[in-house]
Structure formats: C-alpha cells, structure tokens
Amino acid sequence: MLVIGYGNPGRGDDGLGPAFAAAVGAIGPPEVEVSVDYQLTVDHVLEIADRDRVLFVDADVSLTVPFALTPLAPSRCGNLTSHSLSPGDVLALSQTLYGTVPEAHVLGIAGERFDRIAEGLSPAAARNLDLAIGWFVEWTGAPAKNPSRA
Amino acid sequence: MAEPRLIEISPVTRVEGHGKVTIHLDAAGEVDEARLHIVEFRGFERFIRGRLLWEVPVIVQRLCGICPVSHHLAAAKAMDMIVGVDALPPTAEKMRRLMHYGQVMQSHVLHFFHLAAPDLLFGFDAAPERRNIFEVLKDQPELGRRAIAMRRFGQEIIEATAGKKIHGTGAIPGGINRNLPLETRDALLAQMEDMEAWSMDALALARDYTLEHAGIIGSFAAFGSNYMSLVREEDGALDLYHGALRALTSTGEPIFDKLDYTRYAEKLIEDVRPWSYMKFPYIKTLGSERGWYRVGPLARMNTVDFIDTPKAEAARQELRDITAGRPQHAILANHWARMVEVVHCIEKVRELLNDPDLQGTDLVAKGERRREGIGVIEAPRGNLIHHYEVDENDQVTYCNLIVSTTHNNEGLNRAVKDVAVSHLSGRREITEGMLNHVEVAVRAYDPCLSCATHALGQMPLRVELYDAEGGLVAERIRDH
Structure with missing residues (x-):
C-alpha cells in the first residue's frame, strides 16, 4: 500500500496529511510505503500506476467526525491545473495513460484552522490525527511502534 | 428592448490558482466592460517581514506550488546581493x-x-x-x-x-x-x-x-503592446537566469536597454485599481495608458537578439519570420x-x-554586507522581481515582489475585453463555447494567480455575465 499525505504544513491544519504520512512512516508497518507532498500533481500518477492499494490522506474542512474513509473512483472532471489534482484525477490519469487503477481510498482528517500562515496543528486537529493514526494501525494490522504524531 | 447583461466566468479553469472574470453588457447586448478580478488576497510581502535573510529563499517557495524554484532563485539572488556577492x-x-x-x-x-x-x-x-x-x-x-x-x-x-x-x-x-x-x-x-x-x-x-x-x-x-524581459547584457541573447532589463515598443523600438535590474524601480511603477487586488505595473516615462507591457515566453522571443543554442535559435527564427522580424503579438x-x-x-x-x-x-562566495537586495530572473511565465531590505539583525524589514502575472495584468485584462467584444457582443444567446474563448485568452498567458496575489493555497476563479442594471444573467462555475 502507498500512503500519500498531502497539504501545506505552513498553513496550520492543512498540514494534517503530511503529519499523518510522517507518523505512519515512523511506525513503519511492513508493506506500507509513504509519500509526502504539498499537493497532488501529475507526478503522483507515476507513483500509483503500479500499486495495488493507495490511500490519499488530506485535511478536511467539512467533516463532523474526527476522520472519514471514503472509497475513491476515477474522476471524469478533466479540468486539471498543474498546481494540483484531485485524488480522482490522479486515478483517472493512471487509468487513461497506463490502463491501471489501484484500489484507492481517501482518508479525510478534520481540521479547523487553515487561514493562518503558521506551522503546527490546532489542538482539535492534533487529536483527530491521533485517532486517525490509531485507526490506521488497526486497519492495516501494523504493529504500533509509536502511534502518535510525528 | 433587451436589458443589459453581465457575464461571469467562474472559475476560469485550467489556469493556476483562481480568480474571476466579469463581463458587463449594455442594453444593446454589446460588451461594455470586461475585467479579470483577483478574489482573494493574503499579504505574503508582510509575512516575510521579520524573517531572517537565510531562511527567505526557502520560505518564499510557499508562494507557489508550481514554480517554487523561480521564487527560490530570485530570493537567493537578492540575498547574494545582501551578503555582498556580485559573482x-x-x-x-x-x-x-x-x-x-x-x-x-x-x-x-x-x-x-x-x-x-x-x-x-x-x-x-x-x-x-x-x-x-x-x-x-x-x-x-x-x-x-x-x-x-x-x-x-x-x-x-x-x-x-x-x-x-x-x-x-x-x-x-x-x-x-x-x-x-x-x-x-x-x-x-x-x-x-x-x-x-x-x-x-x-x-x-x-x-x-x-x-x-x-x-x-x-x-x-x-494586439500590440510593449514587451520586457531580461536579456544577456553583453550581447542581447536569451538568458533565463541573469541579465539586464530590456523593454521594447510594439514595433520593436527600444524603451530602455541594458538596465541593471537593481534599478527596476526607476523605470517601473505599480498602479492600484479598486476592483482588483493585483497591481498594474507600467513604464513610468510612458504613463499607465501607454506604458503597460507584457512578459513571458512570447515577450522573450520579441525582446532577445538571439538564442545561444542552435536548435532553439533555428526555431526562434522560424517564429520571427512570420512577422518579418517584428514583434509577434x-x-x-x-x-x-x-x-x-x-x-x-x-x-x-x-x-x-x-x-x-x-x-x-x-x-x-563571501562579500561585504549590504542592507538591500534585488533578485530578478525570467520565470516560466515571465519576469520575476524580488526586492528586500534587511536590518542589522538579519531580519527582513521590507519586501516587494512583482511576479510575472502581475506584469501581465493589463495585458490579461485587455485580452479578456478583446475576446469578449469579438465573441460575445451583440449575441442573443451566450453559449459555453463563447465563454470558453475568454478562458482560452486567459490560459494563453498561463497566469499563476496564486503567485500574483501572493496567496497561499488555491483561489477559485469565476466568469460572470451581468446586465446593465447589475443583474447576474449567466455564470460559469466548474467545480474542481
């Protein structure tokens, strides 16, 4: 499985995705690889094209629960920017260019502070991150060396 | 008699970052006004103040997810100047x-x-x-x-x-x-x-x-305009990393040339308009109406004397031959x-x-410390200026950034107006294809609106059509 945590750690809770990926990387479950980036781009199409399973992890402003896992299908939007793609765009490009679509989910983790130009998570986002990491360890059956924030 | 209308295309898609285009129609259905607006602003130039000079080349990369290297290098060049390094x-x-x-x-x-x-x-x-x-x-x-x-x-x-x-x-x-x-x-x-x-x-x-x-x-x-870019100082060749500033008129006559880029403020001034967060730079001596200019790949093809690599130079000459060596507009x-x-x-x-x-x-290299530093490069979208002042504690006290899309602001707005007049004026029905013409014009500049407003993250860009009484009669919003 490839875990792609993305977001801008310089914008408060937008750093939830990279923080999750860093924590999973520190735990080091077998057969889980981690990728961290600022946003999704066409580069990630190459990263996922030969994978069986992919988990996209991003901060979420709309959740009423600490985190949520959603199955993902290829998008048909087609209005790409080179700044960033949606997870569905990445899948769709993989399908179109390489004929492969891994089993994919999006893990959204609830954040609340995105407007400030500062590093560090809000207390609520930090709690949600810990809960999401705990869930991930159970989900993958990975031994938890250090199931906390990196 | 038909009522005047206003078109809004929102967001303009397949551009970097987000903004808003509004098109006002008069009672006869003719385009009265068309503008590209920037809808969000966060003061990155203020955010940089107080930062240590050593960290600036890294921090400024947060301006833009697609061309962080351009900001990294422009800031580093400015900091070279501050640490007294000229070569x-x-x-x-x-x-x-x-x-x-x-x-x-x-x-x-x-x-x-x-x-x-x-x-x-x-x-x-x-x-x-x-x-x-x-x-x-x-x-x-x-x-x-x-x-x-x-x-x-x-x-x-x-x-x-x-x-x-x-x-x-x-x-x-x-x-x-x-x-x-x-x-x-x-x-x-x-x-x-x-x-x-x-x-x-x-x-x-x-x-x-x-x-x-x-x-x-x-x-x-x-349409014609002035053009500006860095060129290699000694021979006028294309140089994306370093050089002197050259500006030409729409017919290729020099406005200024071999200008040390640290003197950019002597020639350029930034105008502010109430309906946009993005500034409008122009060449001082020509005034805002005649002094606006464009930057970017085509501007560079117009300003340089040659390219110092053979395949690219052959290609440039082929492009220039279409206009018999005059600027291509x-x-x-x-x-x-x-x-x-x-x-x-x-x-x-x-x-x-x-x-x-x-x-x-x-x-x-090392040199004698200075208080002020200016770094300029040719980024993918055009000329990019970083200007800083640093105090005795190595903290930034002043920051001014002129990014490519800001240089092109007037050109972008004129392109939107030109295409709107050509494709929307007098039409009874506004189709999606007509609105896309406006977006094509915006996309041709490859604008990076996140950079242009010095914002972090994404901003939505919309296109709206309004009647003469201010009523929204059509809009384009592609959710992505």
Missing part, C-alpha cells in the same frame, strides 16, 4: 542554472500538454465533455505519457540541485550548498536523447498548430514560444551536465 563561484552559478532550466522545461511542458492541449486539439467551440485532458489522452496517450516523463525529468533535476523536489534548500545566500555527483549526472545524461527528441516533437506540434490556424491565431486577442503564439524555450532548456541542460564545473567544490 558566484562557477559551480554555484551553474548548479542554479541547471535547477532553473529543469524548472522552466517541466512547467512549459505541463502547461502545453495538460492545460492548453484540449483547446488546441479539439477547438475552442468543442463540447465541454470533449474538450478536456482525458479526451486528449484517449486520442493521444503517448503525448500524456511523454509530458509526465518530461515533467519527472525536470523534477529530478530540481531534486538533484535543490536537494528536494519541493521546497528545496540548494540555493543559499552567496552560492549553493551542493554540487552534482557523477552518478546523478550520468543518470540524467542517460535520459537526454529521449528528452531532446520529445522536445523537438513538442516544438513541431506547437509550430504546426500555429501555422495551420494562422487565421484564428492572428485575430485572437492579437498573437497571444496564442505563446504556445510555440514555450516549446522553443523547452528546446533551449534541454540544450542547456545537456551543455551543463557535460561541464566538469558541476563537480566543483567551491560553492559559496
């Missing part, structure tokens, strides 16, 4: 140049294949469900795979020179913090033949499209100009990879 060690300058060519190449390729290709291959009026990147890739998947491979090659160069593919730390005040190991050089050299062949194919595609559609391109928002020729620069960057990358200076160990 870098050869290894440092060549590593920075390699980083920059890798960045410009991958940015141009991505724009051409993934953002512009749907309009070029299927036409501006094609059905929206047809006019998208996935349909392009179904037709020509090899194009998409090549674009991704070329993008990855550019990213590998950035990682090798900056340390990381995002938010690298390679360029530091006074130099660079690494050289290029031989094994990394050899891995990059091994890809050069593919890159050279693919860049020439991309150039041919853009050239053929331009020539085959000369009628449309010659009349689509093809057709904004859609920007796509051709971008591919000329891709060929140039690939040629430069090979030249640099074969230069043993990249394995040198003299990486940083």
